[in-house]
Amino acid sequence: xxxxxxxVGHGTWHPGSDLDLAVEGIPPExxxxxxxxxxxxxxxxxxxxxxxxxxxxEALCARILGEKTMSEDPLRALKELVENELAALxxxxxxxxxxxxxxxxxxxxxxLNALASYLHRFDTGCERILERIAVTVDGGLPGGAxxxxxxxxxxxxxxxxxxxxLLHETLWLRLQDYLAFRHFFRHAYSYTLEWAKLRPLVxxxxxxxxxxxxQLMAFLETLNQAL
Numbered sequence: 001x002x003x004x005x006x007x008v009g010h011g012t013w014h015p016g017s018d019l020d021l022a023v024e025g026i027p028p029e030x031x032x033x034x035x036x037x038x039x040x041x042x043x044x045x046x047x048x049x050x051x052x053x054x055x056x057x058e059a060l061c062a063r064i065l066g067e068k069t070m071s072e073d074p075l076r077a078l079k080e081l082v083e084n085e086l087a088a089l090x091x092x093x094x095x096x097x098x099x100x101x102x103x104x105x106x107x108x109x110x111x112l113n114a115l116a117s118y119l120h121r122f123d124t125g126c127e128r129i130l131e132r133i134a135v136t137v138d139g140g141l142p143g144g145a146x147x148x149x150x151x152x153x154x155x156x157x158x159x160x161x162x163x164x165x166l167l168h169e170t171l172w173l174r175l176q177d178y179l180a181f182r183h184f185f186r187h188a189y190s191y192t193l194e195w196a197k198l199r200p201l202v203x204x205x206x207x208x209x210x211x212x213x214x215q216l217m218a219f220l221e222t223l224n225q226a227l
Contacts, residue, residue, distance in 0.1 A: 002053070004064045019046050022064045024053040075223050078136045082220060085129045086213055092122050093205050103203055112193045116185050119201055123178040126212060130155050130166070133219075137163050148179055166219055171211050177201060178208070 005020030019042065026034050035050045042048070053061060096118050101107070107115065130151055134141050138159060142150035156172040158165040167175065181201055 002064055004051075005049075018049045020049045020051065022051045022053045022056065026052070074136050078132055079220050079223055081132055082129055082216055085125055085132075086209075086216065089122060089125045089209050092118055092125065093209050096202065096205060100202065103199060106195045109193065112195060112198060115198055115202055116181075116193055119178065119198070119205075120182050120185050122205055122209075123175075123182045126175060126178070127151065129212075129216065133163075133166065148183075149176065152176060152179065163219065164222070166215055167212075168215070171208070171215065174204065174208055174211075 002022040003020065004022055005018070021038070023034065031050075031052065035048065038048050038050065039046075051060070051064070053064065056064065096115065100111075100115070127148065131141060134151060134154060138154065141147065142154050144150060152167065152172055152175055156165055156167040156169070178201060181198075
């Protein structure tokens with residue numbers, strides 16, 4: 001078992017961080033049993049992200065095994081992490097585009113559930129990027145019952161002398177829609193998924209990714225100038 005990520009200094013550890021663990025040699029049929037058993041060995045309330053090393057991508061494996069080390073400089077490490085997360089978001093959008101038929105056709109309930117899962121992953125991926133920026137640059141994450149929405153609002157504000165606003169108003173509102181869907185998906189029964197409601201979010205994933213990439217790459221360029 002190999003710890004990686006912020007717990008070993010690859011990024012900034014904060015109260016909302018997951019414990020990232022890589023494993024190998026666990027039979028596939030026992031993987032979820034191992035994931036269920038782990039919380040009993042760890043402090044309560046600590047979320048765990050268990051990665052099968054044999055199924056992880058090449059870049060992630062290199063990072064876990066120490067073949068590609070993260071910079072000890074927080075801003076350089078942030079830049080690498082943001083670029084990695086953007087690449088992962090690109091894979092999500094590509095998978096949806098390759099697996100989805102014409103938007104005019106109503107998908108089956110099975111496909112709707114698959115699309116809902118991708119939308120959930122897309123929103124959490126965007127949020128991970130913003131969380132890392134908030135912790136490393138802003139000095140912390142917002143709290144409260146509406147912490148996810150408050151994070152978007154924080155990223156839409158300029159912090160004079162620290163950073164520009166990272167989300168323009170249109171992008172901020174669009175990401176609020178994805179966040180609202182994520183909340184809905186976690187609390188909804190599958191039969192309530194409707195294509196008419198999912199379609200704008202699915203259709204807008206590529207443009208949203210392009211938009212957030214543009215905003216973040218401009219921000220990373222300012223980081224490059226500061227390094």
